[in-house]
Amino acid sequence: MLTHTSHRVIEWGDCDPAGIVFNPNFFSFFNQCTTELCELAGWRNQDLGEHGFVGCPLVQLRAEFKASCTYGDKITIATGVVEVRRSSFDIEHRLSLGQNLCVSAYETRVWCVRDAATGKIRSDRLPEDLAARLRGEAPEARADKR
């Protein structure tokens, strides 16, 4: 399965008056990790609109918060595909500070297109090449795209 690791330093503006990361900001971090993972799989948010593709919306999310993070913390986020189905896939994020796991999250995203006939948005089968890269069965795509 495709994986991606990213690094980040917690900014002053990420934190709330309790001095710790305001929890919605963790989901901004994870959203960026998913975006980067999907780029490795060969598509980008910029491709919105091409071939009727309208995005890969989040439909389910679970998270566990085990330890807080604070200003200046140098965190690591390990992101990986967990399962790829016909038209949806699951991604897991594990945010750590050194050896300590602080937050884990599990998300399900669905591949959506605009139906050419009806104009409505509906889920659709993942393109074969994308699915293969998400499963780690084809090489990463970063080089072709940027």
Next chain:
Amino acid sequence: MLTHTSHRVIEWGDCDPAGIVFNPNFFSFFNQCTTELCELAGWRNQDLGEHGFVGCPLVQLRAEFKASCTYGDKITIATGVVEVRRSSFDIEHRLSLGQNLCVSAYETRVWCVRDAATGKIRSDRLPEDLAARLRGEAPEARADKR
């Protein structure tokens, strides 16, 4: 069980280039709803530090996204206590646009204090009056506090 309803208009800055609410922002909305619910139960974030209380951190979160929201949408969020235990409690948020449920979220929060002896943060029994108000067994507290 204690409940709270709030209203909000989606702002331009809440939305991303797909033209819909950037999903982490839903958790900012829910965080504010929880804050307001807890004020109804008689404590406030401002009380941090009093009696060793250090906050009520989120430990688990689940969410389902059923429909997107966009700039100008007038949404309603129904927030309610679902369960109150010895030192933790669960809250549910249901964000709707008219009759349509767009996002639901379920969170678990833990009552935490700083141990006077060790200086460490640990969970503690919820104060009786707070627990009673969260359960809806005592009148709301807004009037006393603001």
Next chain:
Amino acid sequence: MLTHTSHRVIEWGDCDPAGIVFNPNFFSFFNQCTTELCELAGWRNQDLGEHGFVGCPLVQLRAEFKASCTYGDKITIATGVVEVRRSSFDIEHRLSLGQNLCVSAYETRVWCVRDAATGKIRSDRLPEDLAARLRGEAPEARADKR
């Protein structure tokens, strides 16, 4: 000149570890005020793309910070058009807590369209009806639009 007043309660997530509003968030508030003022003048961000209109980007901003705001503060923002020129206009925001002015900001925005011939974005003359409403010489437009 057209004016607009809005009210807001400072949220926990608006504040930073110093316990005060993280200053970039004031510009989110002001951005929303400008959006609402422009709706009163008869156009909306949703109109992007119509008639080649591509938005009204901010080109200059000045702000003075006189007092901080904190969680729970019930603030008022008085927004008003200051000057309307051929293709640009100036807006002032005054954010107060009770009688105390906390932050003032002054912004210049330019009316931009996509040139049908070249495809490039360029400034253009403000539509007459919009300019008249911004100057307060024509009735507000809210009723027609929402």
Next chain:
Amino acid sequence: MLTHTSHRVIEWGDCDPAGIVFNPNFFSFFNQCTTELCELAGWRNQDLGEHGFVGCPLVQLRAEFKASCTYGDKITIATGVVEVRRSSFDIEHRLSLGQNLCVSAYETRVWCVRDAATGKIRSDRLPEDLAARLRGEAPEARADKR
């Protein structure tokens, strides 16, 4: 005068429905740059509370927006001290994409302490060593602090 350069990639969540960076986010970027510059000068936001120091609030800000930035843009921000006075100093930020200047900002910050006698916050003379480092007359301090 002390200078600092930082790099950043524009994230999906930094952008609004027009597909460009939501302008308040530029001030979040600049705020982080100022924080990093001040760390080079030898103090950190974590030091809040030490020796009565309560922060270095922004009192004036001016910005010019010349070009927009969009998702995926790899920007550079050049930050530098422009003037150091008795109890305040000015910082300039220049945000560029390649050779193109997109946004410039100029901010004035004031050194504030809590008066031990009255408990009130007031401006105070910048510590000598900090002022010398801001002026570039003493070596950077990063090594001692992190």
